[in-house]
Amino acid sequence: MALAQAILTALIDDDLSGYELAKDFEISVGFFWNASHQQIYQELRKLSDKGWLNKREVTQRGKPNKIVYGITLAGREALSKWVLGPTKTQAAKDELLVKLYNLSPDNAGHLAAEVQARREEMMRRVYLYEKIRMRHYADPATLPTRRKGVYLALTAGIRQGEQFLAWCDEALELLATVEAEQARQQ
């Protein structure tokens, strides 16, 4: 039930439309949460109904009009209260790792390709987040409190990503030996 709070969090600094939220989730809280536009539109309606968000239509020229949402005082209060509550430990679920439990000469090539694809995707992400960190969060000690938190979240994402990249390299090496063995036996 944290999508609501993730949206509220994304709206703390800037007012955004549903479309922008869906697209820019990636640049704000997207490393730690993501959602489809369908989910976001539904959640936005719920949050408006609750009075945690207000909305206004913005006329644009050259583009369709958009509905921009902003967080209300009640929304800020609800968010603060949520932060102080207990946090669910997120269940780590990863299909790729389950697949690795089924490694065989038959699928080593396929799995290597999947690892490679993930590696590239992660590299792009890490690069983006690293750039943001260097530009806006270079010296954590001097940041205002709230941005210290953002720095920590960003760092968690970057470190996790870098670790994953290193793991991919090791995995690709080992998978290559399996593929080589298969080739020899044919």
Place this chain on the structure above:
Amino acid sequence: MALAQAILTALIDDDLSGYELAKDFEISVGFFWNASHQQIYQELRKLSDKGWLNKREVTQRGKPNKIVYGITLAGREALSKWVLGPTKTQAAKDELLVKLYNLSPDNAGHLAAEVQARREEMMRRVYLYEKIRMRHYADPATLPTRRKGVYLALTAGIRQGEQFLAWCDEALELLATVEAEQARQQ
């Protein structure tokens, strides 16, 4: 839709009952997937209906009887086929990191406690998995193919865990400075 495959994977080497699966998921694929017993029992029935699992009742003394499930040939085939299909990129969702975006002097103490709790939980996990790896996967190059895959999955979990522990330490340090600042201002 990968719970089915996670269960099949857990049953490749050993036949297990629903209860054992629910409990031992943690020691088999548990680092990368988890499920409640309710979910597992339902999924076991579905998999039996499909003919991917067979079941037999095992009479026990001193304990209630249990229903033990084993993977069928059809189940193995379905699993192999699944491995060769495309893999969904898992959406990283972490409430704690979203909460960090809302860091303030008010909640720094609470968040530090949450980080600390996670740190301890992760330490126990990493310790357990490290023990398994040292005992059974010490020399990856000499392992049979399938176990090389398990080694990689295990390594991914351990490294990710260790990285998380290091991050927790940095987070706790920075959160402590926030708490100290608040104390000074009161």
Place this chain on the structure above:
DNA sequence: ACTAACATGTAACCCGTTACATGATTAT
């Protein structure tokens, strides 16, 4: 003409969580 990006939604379904339910055995 066609594609991509902008923009907002509804409906059906599946998966996962929470709550409810039962009952045996072993250890304190």
Place this chain on the structure above:
DNA sequence: ATAATCATGTAACGGGTTACATGTTAGT
């Protein structure tokens, strides 16, 4: 007695995914 562990399920609900649905503007 009581709690803990073993053992297996059903039911209701809510969140998330997939499919469906519509319409505009800008660029090639």
